[in-house]
Amino acid sequence: MSRLKDSRPGSAYQPAQPTTEPAVSSPAATELIALVTHEDRDRARDRWRVARARWKGRGWKSFGGLRLLWLLVGPGVLVFLGENDAPSMLSYSATGARFGVGFFLPFVILTFMMGLIVQEMTVRLGAVTHRGHAELIFDRFGKFWGFFSMGDLVLGNFLTLVTEFIGVRAGLGFFGVRPSIAVGAGLVLVLAAITTGRYWTWERITLGLAIFNGLFIPAALLAHPSWPQVGHALLTWTPLPRGDRGEILLLILADIGATVTPWMIFFQQSAVVDKGMQPRDIAAGRLDTVLGTLLASTFAIAAILATVPLFHHGINAADFQGAQFAQAIEPWIGHVGASLFALGIFEAGIVAAIAISTSSAYAFGEVLGMAHSLNRPIREAWPFYLFLLGSACAAAALVLIPHAPLEFIVLTVNVIAVLAMPPALAFLLLLVNDRDLMGEHANGFWGNLAGVTVTVLLVCAGLGFGLFTIFPKLLGG
């Protein structure tokens, strides 16, 4: 594999070996011995466990495979359960309440398939280059395009982070918790996750929290959905949504924005790098991403089904926020069901707040060339942790400011995510087709076809939204 590398000014050596070679065998090994850091040691420990699981798994493959999966699962599941965040779950809830069981069930699954196609590419990029997405864009396309890309990410991430704390406040608000205490509790959880100084521990804590996204499943079961109707909708994409076409278009856009967003690309690639995944782990990384897609799409469908009683009873949920949905469905799914729904919104906000603030901090560290790893102790990478916590605190504070334009943010966040996605996908496709970087792991024909199709679909969805906004009567709205 040919690699294009330049030494930075002041570099003592110029590595030119293929990345798959162990560092100990590289020409720079003698210099590297003196430069091993805490982060390297932590990552080496993770690699040792993976190598040992592979080695031990030779005899009894099934158990070894499970152990290996347990070690390598993480970024894919986290990114998809993180993207099942508060505004996303509210979009799904609004979809169920407005249109019931029908077209949107298979459509949401389609959006997750689009997400899977995109996220699989980030696994390969991270495992092969060992660089985060922001770093690669700056390296390969220069500062001009790099800052554009970062502008999209920073704006989108901050607005999304605000909506996560709106979700945290709304979720706990159902139980009568005061907004300041709810938001404070959210910040404490973000802080608890990052003070471990270890990527592995952070990942397991966040995965432990993320699995509570499954609370939407019992909430859906308590709504007693008609399973034959669900099966029919999944197979036939009917009944089609009827009514205000502008509203339908907005929900389509919101549901796409609930699944395919720029922060996911930056987050998963950086997490794959921080986890220390290597090209031989790509298959496991794909499995991790598929697992995340399956879990997140199941929970999203559950959120739709949980609010279907509102559709059957003709309750207008157009302006509902998190806690209002829980209160509105309580007569049909009971207090336990409504409580699970509210806790689900709280969890969705917390996990996404952790993942998105980490995504911003990774990009910040990569672009400024500062330490950017959860394997670094706080004293070694304090700007990284400060940015992570600072972005979370700023978003949390905004939620508590009286008369802050929260409605504006909630209205726009998913739409902005969809609109910012095509340029992010263009960079992703250019990078993953860069054979100098990717070698044999570059995209093939089908990968490119899928990637380009997703990009075109997103552009069309955005243009449809734009046309409808400028010419509202175009769709008869």
Place this chain on the structure above:
Amino acid sequence: MKKKKPKRHARAHDPGSAALHAEHPDLQDPNVVLSLLEADQVVATKTRTRFGKRNLSVGARLLLWGLRVYVFVMLVIVLISVIRAVHGGQ
């Protein structure tokens, strides 16, 4: 399977392979650390090197500029939409 055997054989001589047999790796030994990481994974390598800038083709530049204009125009449209929604709400 045929491809995997030579790799395992090759690794049998490095410290990383020896570490696999131990219950706990001696990560204070930098040789063990470097044997478990790829050359590009070591922090010192990453901080001292970077991938060179690639030359974008005319088509790629047009694509990126086109998408940039698209985002700008769409953001203006989102603003219009939100202003309408807020005024409509009032």
